[in-house]
Amino acid sequence: MLERGARSGPDKALALSITGLALSVPATLLPFVSAGVLGGQRTSLLFTGVGSLWNGGMRPMAVLVFVCGWLLPLALLASFAILRAPSGPGLEKPALLRLSRVAGALERWAIPEVQVLAVLVALMKLGDSVDLTIGPGFWCYCGMALSLLVARHSFEFDSTVPLQNAGHLEVGARP
């Protein structure tokens, strides 16, 4: 599966994965969006919404947003980087196969592009009622989402097979 997993060259997928991982740092630390109302100013970071949900007693929601919008996208990018590293990180082939399969199963939960659309919808919704400024954190997050979107197209997961049913694939793929 690994051998036929890459649709494009390994360099492209690897470069996109590293770019996405690098962009995730400023996306997390830099201001996302600033809003002002009647002299009051508030700047939100990527995790501000997660923190508000957590403190507001909606902890499962906070975890869901954190996992789908940040943790899994990064885990997926890291998996791509490991799987396409030219010399390999020293993992055995079964371990790489397992990583590929787990990444394929979790792929549908990594949805930063949906978060990007949600932020754009929210900004349109707020419209003229507040004075909005988009910060560099949001643009870096868009870059990370785009890197993941293109990088995941470089891979061909057998995602139609549920993980628990994938045992036969492992048997077939082993030498």
Place this chain on the structure above:
Amino acid sequence: MNALPAHAAPSGTSSSAALALAAAAMLVPANLLPVLSTESSGSNRSDTILSGVVQLWRQGLWAIAAIVFTASILIPFLKLAGLAWLLFNAHRGPAGNSRRLTRIYATIDFIGRWSMLDVFLAAFLTGLVQFGEFSTVVPRSGLIAFAAAVVLTVLATQAFDPRRLWPAPAPCPP
């Protein structure tokens, strides 16, 4: 060692059907309960998913209203209906339309993620719009039901084995 062919694998429909049923049940409170409250200058407004869409429409934000309506109302219902159709066909057995049904499964799998739009939207607004008495956005219980419905629908799709839509492969000669 499992001697059953792939088609007869035990997983595939029952767990998927149970998850889809749970998702359908969660869609009821998700659409009836308010998902967000906006408190501004003494007034308090609670919105369900549908009333939020209507408000966007009245504001003249038709494109945004259409996006939210599609992601939060249309896709969850279409996805569950599609999944029910696939489960029915898998239960009935292959009938020559396996390729079309598999395409429907792939479409359902792809569009499902966009239902999370409202969850991210609520999280973002809750984080940003906190201006005390001027304007404050607070998430409401309908949001939990909606997120549960979306997660259960994705899990139901993930649990469905599309091989059940195809005829069993001929046994290999010994």
